[in-house]
Amino acid sequence: APFLIISNKSCCKTGCAEVDSMTEAVAGKGFLLGCISCKRREEVPGCAIVDWHYKAAGSEEFIHIFRYEYNNPTILHEDFEGRLEWKGTMGTKDVQTGSVFIHNVTFNDTGTYLCTFHRTLYLPLNEEHVVISKEVELTVVEKANPELTAVISEIMMYVLIAVLQLWMIGVLIYCYRKVYAENEAREVRKAACSQSKLVELKDPCDGIYLE
Structure with missing residues (x-):
C-alpha cells in the first residue's frame, strides 16, 4: 500500500523531541528502533496507530x-x-513515541525499517487524518564499533595526560635548578664567611721580625 510521507520537523510540546534512531546493532544483543512523531498542535486531541514494516537487504518489498x-x-x-x-x-x-525493541538481533535483521504513524486529530468541525513515515536503515555487526566522539575523547584524554606529565617534569627540573642554585649560593656565602673569620683571627704579629 502506498504511504503518504509528511515531513514534521516542528515540535509542539515541551519535552517532545524527534531524535533519530541509532542505526547499528550488535548480533546477539538487543536494539531499540527509535521512532518519534511530535504533534504539531498539542492542544488538539487525537489518537494514533503505529505500524512497523521491514524490508530485508536486497529485497524490494516491505513486510508488515x-x-x-x-x-x-x-x-x-x-x-x-x-x-x-x-x-x-x-x-x-x-x-507520539512509536519505538520498538528487538531482542536477540541476528544478521538477518539487517535492512530497512519503516515506522508509520496514522494519526487522527479531532478538530472542532471535523477530523484530520495525517500519515507520517520514517525510515531506519539498520546494520548488524559482530562487535560494537566505538563512537567517533568516544574515540576523540579518549585521544584527548591521553594528550592531556601527556601534557600534564611534561608540565610536571618541567616543574621538577625548574625546582631542582632553583634549589641547586640556592645551595651553591649558600656554599659560596659560607666559604666567604669562613675566609673572613680566618683573616680576623690571624696573629697581628705575624710577619714582624725584631732585630
Whole structure:
C-alpha cells in the first residue's frame, strides 16, 4: 500500500523531541528502533496507530511486522515472533513515541525499517487524518564499533595526560635548578664567611721580625 510521507520537523510540546534512531546493532544483543512523531498542535486531541514494516537487504518489498493500537501491541510476522517489544507511548491513544525493541538481533535483521504513524486529530468541525513515515536503515555487526566522539575523547584524554606529565617534569627540573642554585649560593656565602673569620683571627704579629 502506498504511504503518504509528511515531513514534521516542528515540535509542539515541551519535552517532545524527534531524535533519530541509532542505526547499528550488535548480533546477539538487543536494539531499540527509535521512532518519534511530535504533534504539531498539542492542544488538539487525537489518537494514533503505529505500524512497523521491514524490508530485508536486497529485497524490494516491505513486510508488515508490527502494529500498536492503544495498549494492544501485535507482532505480525513469524520472523519477529517473541522478539519485538513495544517501547512507545503507553496509557493514551495520543501516541507520539512509536519505538520498538528487538531482542536477540541476528544478521538477518539487517535492512530497512519503516515506522508509520496514522494519526487522527479531532478538530472542532471535523477530523484530520495525517500519515507520517520514517525510515531506519539498520546494520548488524559482530562487535560494537566505538563512537567517533568516544574515540576523540579518549585521544584527548591521553594528550592531556601527556601534557600534564611534561608540565610536571618541567616543574621538577625548574625546582631542582632553583634549589641547586640556592645551595651553591649558600656554599659560596659560607666559604666567604669562613675566609673572613680566618683573616680576623690571624696573629697581628705575624710577619714582624725584631732585630
